[in-house]
Amino acid sequence: METILSIQQLSKSYGTIQALKNVSFEVPAGSVFGVLGPNGSGKTTLLAILLDVLNADSGHYAWFGGSDATVARKQIGSLLETPNFYHYLSARNNLEITASIKERGKDDIEKVLQQVGLLERQHSLFQTFSLGMKQRLAIANALLGNPKVVLLDEPTNGLDPAGIAEIRGMIKTMSNMGITVIMASHLLDEVEKVCTHVAILKRGELLVSGSVNDVLSSDDRVEIQSEDITSLQTLVQQFPNVSQVTTADGFVYLHGKELNLAQINKQCMEQGIILTHLVHKKKNLETKFMELTQITE
Amino acid sequence: MNLQKNTAPSLRQLLSIEWMKLRHYKAFWMITGFFVLLLPLWNYGISNGVMKLGPGNDLNLVSQSYGFQNVWQNVGFWASIFVIFISILTIIITTNEYQFRTHRQNIMDGWSRLSFYHAKWSLILALSLGTTLYVFIVGTAFGMQYSSLSAFPGNIEYLLYTFILSLNYYGFAFIIALFLKRSGISIGMFFLYSMIIESMLVKYINWQTNSSFGNFLPLQCSDELLPFPIMEMVKGILVGESTSPTATTYACVSIVWIAVYYFVGRWKLLKSDW
Known part of the structure; x- marks a missing residue:
């Protein structure tokens, strides 16, 4: 797959605090890429460097295979930290400024305002907007001028549950339109629902990056139970692919890679053990995330 | 689409975007409106003898100073005081960008840092030209009232000095x-420096070095281009030609300071985090 952004060895420190440590990864075209990490893990610093708002101490990045950075940014819609607009201007006037900076026509201003449900308020001053409306306007701003990439930092900040679901829907729509979406968030559930790829940061270090499936399925867990727990335990330890066996609450857990339920069932049956319970517990992002961020504690 | 050439926007494009930021901004209209009203009203008051100068009416300094010969220096001098308002406007416009964090958004949306910087300079240039043009209009109106058109243009080089002073x-x-970055503290510092610190430094340096070096300080060098005209005329009568640096010297020093602002600001914006 074509690479839309490649990041190599980016480092950045604020005084003695190292916000990013040699972070490298690539964002494939057309992906919905989640940058994950707890608060203070360096997500916003990373995105700010990619938008030339902050200067990296070392390392580099390339948009669209090495396009000039300002030309690239004109094709990137972005929302960083807070919605940044002229308070005394109307929503429409604010978007007109962005359109001019992007050197795009003003013809799609109405379209993007419609998309975020602010068309009726287009002539209202930004300072009269609620937090949720400001956030929507920022998303409209990011969608202006048919961007190739949309970069969103905590896009659901300040939105109510309906608003969050709406943003999620919009991210899916953008993705279907072929827009690459890069999104930073600490809300794992949100990321898991929309992202195809993730990079997980902790204290400025990249813990893992790749497609959501790869990141999650590297480690499977199968929960089983039978009448005779002890012989079940002894048996499953000999199974291929099983790296570890644990028990809890009367269940036996198999850990390993690419565990096949049918295979496990068949093997137990052949040894005369009848399973009363067999569930594939795929890890969700949250479990994985907690595990990753705690291991390096 | 790879390796597309970056064609930096022209000053005109940058200025038109700065204008979009300003045209619906009340403070902009209030402050420029104040300047636009104050300059002619103040000069009208003085030309009508609100401020009595000289003994009786024997020496009609006022009408002399509003004829085309001296009107540019005269209106220019008062403008050199009222430019404080436009300077404050410049501060507010700049600190607004930091307050609203639009300085970041402009970059994120596709300007280079240098474009952002040049946009502001294009605005400063436009404000300086506007100030000069307005002094020209007000000066012409007074000049036509107090002298005949045949006296035009008179000492019109003061119009150029007005431009340099505004830009400075x-x-x-x-x-x-x-x-x-913050409007309050910036305006405070601007007043403190322009009204108090610099005048003290000027006097101190001139006294210590027994020279006019103090007059070369950033704002003073431009103030020297537009001295209080009636006082100058009186001084000219009383002491004859002075030995202080010429207007050309002060103009050059002012331009050097303007260049210093440009390069210091540029260095600061390009190297720092936003």
Whole structure:
């Protein structure tokens, strides 16, 4: 797959605090890429460097295979930290400024305002907007001028549950339109629902990056139970692919890679053990995330 | 689409975007409106003898100073005081960008840092030209009232000095705002420096070095281009030609300071985090 952004060895420190440590990864075209990490893990610093708002101490990045950075940014819609607009201007006037900076026509201003449900308020001053409306306007701003990439930092900040679901829907729509979406968030559930790829940061270090499936399925867990727990335990330890066996609450857990339920069932049956319970517990992002961020504690 | 050439926007494009930021901004209209009203009203008051100068009416300094011969220096001098308002406007416009964080958004949306910087300079240039043009209009109106058109243009080089002075003040205000980022403290510093610190430094340096070096300080060098005209005329009568540096010297020093603001600001914006 074509690479839309490649990041190599980016480092950045604020005084003695190292916000990013040699972070490298690539964002494939057309992906919905989640940058994950707890608060203070360096997500916003990373995105700010990619938008030339902050200067990296070392390392580099390339948009669209090495396009000039300002030309690239004109094709990137972005929302960083807070919605940044002229308070005394109307929503429409604010978007007109962005359109001019992007050197795009003003013809799609109405379209993007419609998309975020602010068309009726287009002539209202930004300072009269609620937090949720400001956030929507920022998303409209990011969608202006048919961007190739949309970069969103905590896009659901300040939105109510309906608003969050709406943003999620919009991210899916953008993705279907072929827009690459890069999104930073600490809300794992949100990321898991929309992202195809993730990079997980902790204290400025990249813990893992790749497609959501790869990141999650590297480690499977199968929960089983039978009448005779002890012989079940002894048996499953000999199974291929099983790296570890644990028990809890009367269940036996198999850990390993690419565990096949049918295979496990068949093997137990052949040894005369009848399973009363067999569930594939795929890890969700949250479990994985907690595990990753705690291991390096 | 790879390796597309970056064609930096022209000053005109940058200025038109700055204008979009300003045209619906009330403070902009209030402050420029104040300047636009104050300059002619003040001069009208003085030309009508609100301020009595000289003994009786024997020496009609006022009508002399509003004829085409001296009107540019005269209106220019008062403008050199009222440019404080436009300097404050420059500070507010700049600190607004920091307050609203639109300085970041402009970059994120596709300007280079240098484009952002040049956009503001294009605005400062436009404000300076506007100030000069307005002094020209007001000066012409008074000149036609107090002298015949045949006396036009008179000492019109003072119009050029007005332009240099405006550029110096607005550029200085811009750099202060760029470094301090907050409107209150920037305006405070601007007043403190222009009204108190610099006048003290000028006197101190001139006294210590027994020279006019103090007059070369950032704002003073431009103030020297537009001295209080009636006082100058009186001084000319009383002491004859002075030995202080020429207007050309002060103009050159002012331009050097403006260049210093430009390069210091540029260095600061390109190297720092936003």
